[in-house]
Amino acid sequence: MNKNKEQLLNKRYKAEKRFRLYGQGAIFMAFLFLIIFIFKIFSTGYSAFQKTWLIVPVTFDAELMMLEQNPSKQDLKDADYYDIALKSMADLDPNANEDQENELKRMVSYFFEREIKRELLNDPSLIGKTKDVYLTASDDLDQVFKGNYPRDLPEDQRRVTDYQLKIFDQLVELGKVESKFNLSFFTYPDSREAELAGIASSFMGSIFSILVCLMIAFPVAVLAAIYLEEFAPKNRFTDFIEVNINNLAAVPSIVFGLLGLGILLAVFQLPRSTPLVGGITLSLMTLPTIIIACRASLKAVPPSIREAALAMGASKMQTTMHHTVPLSMPGTLSGTIIGLAQALGETAPLILIGMVAFVNTIPGSPLDPAASLPVQIYIWAESAERGFVEKVSACIMVLLGFLIIMNLFAQIIRHKFEKKWS
């Protein structure tokens, strides 16, 4: 009998331990996912912040550029750079035949003549001389140099030919290949060529959308929250508004995209693919988030503050506007920032309103067509070129960086400025 009891007790203690272990295991799993996730993104993405350059001697031959004596600035701009660009690449291997010359040309980026042109425009005295020019390597060679490209594949499965690899290795040995910080990733707009693609256009698109979203969502949400929390009578209509807000907070984001498409584009005829429409769509999405945050922080202001103001003869409106609302602002602002962070990461509604269009200019206003950072991630992730994989990860790192900064900011506002009532 006693032994039986002991056995039972042991069994129960074991069950207790097991249950605890399950809990720890679940938390561990969640952390594990997070760590794998972040590790994967960083390990594929960090190399995109470096860019490979080939240093190629270029002879600025006036005759090949169709330049006459003493050319003006405009002449230099209109000159033909393609031939000298081609020639300088072909000169890397004097024995190259026609096919090989073509392969040599494809070792640098698609717009390599522009880099040569820029060099000459910076220093017109180079005409007739030879100078080492930094040329952006093609994205495949860029990947080879970073070690992301399998060299041991058979040649017909590679986009880099054996010949290109041979010349490239010679250049590496001569020290004519250099890796530098990839500034163009931040300053160039999107491009079909992986080595020239940057996030400037989508970054500006994101900024404009978020600004539009903030300018619409914040005032409307705060005013709505003040009404619902401080003035609304308790009746069916108020309940209906509340049910609406709670539901909107859980409506899938793609439905808001359909709203933007069906109402903003089709009925109001607003311009497609623009951050203006994107921002309005996102603002409808963030509205419930901000309303809920603002109401919570209005609720947290103790009634004694309101009673004191009312006792001093302030009207209800004055009490609210002069005392309750300012005291609730830290909570509201941090809720707003969190809402905006959500909006910044949103993709599906923006795809539906056409912000996936290929944009190779940097938008200057909310009325110019643009992409946004998450949409850029989607566009690049769907491209086949190997060079885009690290770009996607790098873009994700930039996006996550912004989200982290915004969330930290929200935390700081909340902890620094929020009054603790106790």
Added chain:
Amino acid sequence: MNLILFIFIVLLGFTSYYFGRRKAYTIQSTNKRLTALPQFYGYYLAIWCAIPAFIIFSLWAIFEPTIVKLLILSDYSNQGYLDDELNLIYEKTKALSRGQFTGEITPFIEASAEKYLSLRSIAQSSKAVIVLSIIIASVAYAYKKISSNSRTREPVEKFLKAVLFTASLAAILTTVGIVFSLIFQTIDFFKVIPLFDFVFGTHWYPAKAFVRDSSEALDPTMYSDTFGAVPIFAGTFFIAFIAMCVAIPIGLMSGIYLAEYASVKVRQYAKPLIEILAGIPTVVYGFFAALTVGPFLKEIGNSMGLDVSAESALAAGGVMGIMIIPFISSLSDDVITSVPQSLRDGSYAMGATKSETIKKVIFPAALPGIVGSILLGVSRAIGETMIVVMASGLAANLTLNPLESTSTITAQIVVILIGDQAFGDPKTQAAFALGMSLFLVTLCLNIVALRVVKKYREKYE
């Protein structure tokens, strides 16, 4: 022009505010008692300046284009043009007047463009004159009122309250907007495709609708086997099911652990860390699923001799499950912590261990709340878009094999609507019909879940 007018009106508003306040001070200096604080006199005047301006601006924005169009097209009215042709003429006129017209310029259109420009300038200047004169009149009326020291605080506060009330209607307007944007296209869709075929058809192949020659009349029989949504619905719930298989055990167990076992310090750090998972944008999850998880599963499957698609339902559903973990863990954590301590104490007093208390007492007590949180998680899984678009297939297979690719409602909406859409095409309308069903399903789930959670909270508060 509009901008200058706008700035002018804003300046006028500010000046009237200062005028109103000064008037209040002068009334005060004559030893009369003010009926409100001086700034209310200013607000009162400023509001009388802003409201008429706002009304006229919006009236103009609504009616000006229609009236100008009517006037322009009245030149063509008795020449037997069809409505579509008239619209085309009007578009050409507008384009020419902006200097963006590329094509043959007929003298007729040139004349219309000139007329258009002159009409526009007449409209603009008459707007300016009308706005300014009405504002001046209304401000003068208001100035007379405050000069006689009548009440100003009450009307100003009433106005502010009206503004607050209008803002709170935004939530209703958004819902109405969603319903409106979906319902018309959906009704048009069901005019061509019978509801029965949509709900019970087993072939989803919207690309077929693309082949149609637009000059031919719509032939409903052509679509008889194109828009059967059963594979889409099945795929949606299947992927959501896989996601919940990952999210419920992990989310629930970590919620229980955080609420019942974890020390304050662990809780303080672990909770926000898990919630990071909820803050990561879904497109990032999609990329992760497509680039890492999909190929990884394929490799494992191949090494075991299984045929695994690189875009499997398992990859999409599994990653989606990771995304949903924090929703379930935080919500169930909240729910469990709100179970009253007396229930625990009673159970401990009877000699139960902690896990027995959790399983036999706390879990049943918290069950409604936990079910609510799971329902919210399901609704999120059904509405999730980017993970499915990027990691699961886009072809709608009717399958229950998690290693094959399937498609979901959200993925099909994106596939259909990406790029240029032609409104009035059954294919585009199909996307809206899918959106409608998505909205209805998630709406039901949300309402039930929110009600369950609310009922549960009321029980213990």
